Amino acid sequence: MLGDGNVRYLIKFSYDGTNYNGYQRQKGLNTIQECLEDALTSINNKKKVIVHATGRTDKLVHALAQYAHFDLDVKITENKLKRAMNSNLPLDIHVIEAREVPDNFHARYNVKSKEYKYLLNMGEYDPINRNYIYQYNHILNIDKMKEAINYFKGTHDFRSFVTENKVKENCVRTITKATIKEKNNIVTFTFKGNGFLRYQVRNMVGILIKVGEEKIKPSDVLRILNKKNRDKEGVTAKAEGLYLVDVKFKKS
Amino acid sequence: MLGDGNVRYLIKFSYDGTNYNGYQRQKGLNTIQECLEDALTSINNKKKVIVHATGRTDKLVHALAQYAHFDLDVKITENKLKRAMNSNLPLDIHVIEAREVPDNFHARYNVKSKEYKYLLNMGEYDPINRNYIYQYNHILNIDKMKEAINYFKGTHDFRSFVTENKVKENCVRTITKATIKEKNNIVTFTFKGNGFLRYQVRNMVGILIKVGEEKIKPSDVLRILNKKNRDKEGVTAKAEGLYLVDVKFKKS
Numbered sequence: 170m171l172g173d174g175n176v177r178y179l180i181k182f183s184y185d186g187t188n189y190n191g192y193q194r195q196k197g198l199n200t201i202q203e204c205l206e207d208a209l210t211s212i213n214n215k216k217k218v219i220v221h222a223t224g225r226t227d228k229l230v231h232a233l234a235q236y237a238h239f240d241l242d243v244k245i246t247e248n249k250l251k252r253a254m255n256s257n258l259p260l261d262i263h264v265i266e267a268r269e270v271p272d273n274f275h276a277r278y279n280v281k282s283k284e285y286k287y288l289l290n291m292g293e294y295d296p297i298n299r300n301y302i303y304q305y306n307h308i309l310n311i312d313k314m315k316e317a318i319n320y321f322k323g324t325h326d327f328r329s330f331v332t333e334n335k336v337k338e339n340c341v342r343t344i345t346k347a348t349i350k351e352k353n354n355i356v357t358f359t360f361k362g363n364g365f366l367r368y369q370v371r372n373m374v375g376i377l378i379k380v381g382e383e384k385i386k387p388s389d390v391l392r393i394l395n396k397k398n399r400d401k402e403g404v405t406a407k408a409e410g411l412y413l414v415d416v417k418f419k420k421s
Numbered sequence: 422m423l424g425d426g427n428v429r430y431l432i433k434f435s436y437d438g439t440n441y442n443g444y445q446r447q448k449g450l451n452t453i454q455e456c457l458e459d460a461l462t463s464i465n466n467k468k469k470v471i472v473h474a475t476g477r478t479d480k481l482v483h484a485l486a487q488y489a490h491f492d493l494d495v496k497i498t499e500n501k502l503k504r505a506m507n508s509n510l511p512l513d514i515h516v517i518e519a520r521e522v523p524d525n526f527h528a529r530y531n532v533k534s535k536e537y538k539y540l541l542n543m544g545e546y547d548p549i550n551r552n553y554i555y556q557y558n559h560i561l562n563i564d565k566m567k568e569a570i571n572y573f574k575g576t577h578d579f580r581s582f583v584t585e586n587k588v589k590e591n592c593v594r595t596i597t598k599a600t601i602k603e604k605n606n607i608v609t610f611t612f613k614g615n616g617f618l619r620y621q622v623r624n625m626v627g628i629l630i631k632v633g634e635e636k637i638k639p640s641d642v643l644r645i646l647n648k649k650n651r652d653k654e655g656v657t658a659k660a661e662g663l664y665l666v667d668v669k670f671k672k673s
Binding site: 183184185231233255260261262263265293294295296297299301 | 435436437483485507512513514515517545546547548549551553
């Protein structure tokens with residue numbers, strides 16, 4: 170388990186994406202990954218640590234439960250690691266839990282399912298939630314959106330819902346849960362599946378908003394899915410309403 | 422009604438207090454009042470406008486429904502005024518409603534009641550709500566706090582719950598509603614009354630937290646109230662959990 174002297178840890182963490190250029194490290198930009206790696210350097214006797222998350226989240230996107238693994242040269246108790254990381258991290262990133270895992274565990278390759286939520290406000294503009302709930306501020310037809318979201322359930326080629334520069338990869342994914350709830354003008358879209366392509370959730374929400382606006386019919390979602398081609402019908406919903414809320418892992 | 426050619430308007434507005442040094446204008450500091458007055462200058466043909474709110478809120482405190490009146494030299498429809506102000510205001514301040522009022526209406530003197538909420542998180546630290554819910558992150562005895570909060574109801578001299586430099590003024594206020602609710606580790610304190618002294622809500626919450634920590638008994642709240650003297654027992658709860666949520670006006 171210790172292999173070449175390293176110990177592998179898995180952390181569960183949450184973050185406010187407002188002040189970051191997304192999860193993934195990019196030279197010269199403020200990213201979640203860089204903050205995590207910097208927070209670990211002093212814990213790891215000043216030796217650089219590479220953090221492997223379950224996947225990236227885009228600029229302005231939040232996480233209630235993201236996971237990442239990394240190897241440390243030092244052995245530290247799970248509680249101490251959590252506390253040490255939190256004392257080194259900025260206030261908008263928080264380690265919820267740290268635990269030792271077998272050294273063949275991989276946060277990205279072992280993903281079984283991911284769950285995302287997207288929040289939209291149909292009511293009056295809310296300055297307090299401007300970075301946390303998409304301020305759409307108009308009424309949508311919820312019943313039509315509820316009808317439309319069902320077309321996303323199951324296994325489909327989601328080529329019509331990816332960004333144009335990604336169309337070469339395999340776009341087949343399985344969505345096991347796709348729901349819409351509404352309370353006090355706040356609409357919550359929930360999607361759970363075995364994996365999501367870049368911008369897929371925001372593109373699905375974008376089309377559902379067009380259904381809610383009655384610009385297209387619920388059945389148009391099926392037509393667009395079957396087209397298997399990203400085109401001018403696409404709308405990407407704003408990033409700030411999106412949350413990674415849960416990740417489940419395969420038994421390794 | 423038009424008096425000396427001016428028209429009086431009342432606005433209902435909300436704000437995220439995170440990036441402000443409180444409501445009230447202070448030289449060289451970023452305040453809500455200054456933003457409102459700046460937003461009105463161009464609407465009022467470049468002539469300075471003085472905005473009178475129902476009262477101030479402190480640094481970092483939020484408002485879901487604050488009100489203010491002001492006089493304009495120009496007559497503008499209520500909807501146009503709302504839209505014009507919102508297009509001139511930063512994204513963290515929002516005018517919900519604007520309406521013309523009689524020129525003897527005064528946002529501060531006509532207040533009948535105010536309602537505040539205070540939010541506290543007993544659960545895991547939440548980076549997304551760090552500026553919107555006080556991150557206490559420990560379990561409190563809710564039943565004891567519910568017993569204690571009842572002592573605040575009714576008409577009392579709240580001298581023990583004001584800041585030390587204010588003890589000369591009349592501190593008698595009437596609290597008509599004082600409740601505590603808890604859901605998913607979020608505690609919501611609600612206070613409604615005919616008026617609140619500076620820091621009064623945060624000082625009442627501070628003492629209730631001490632009750633919840635079982636450091637003092639619920640009945641100690643009555644003892645401290647009767648002492649009519651701010652002393653070392655006082656604790657001021659952090660600003661970021663506090664919201665002005667409603668203001669009612671007397672019929673003028």
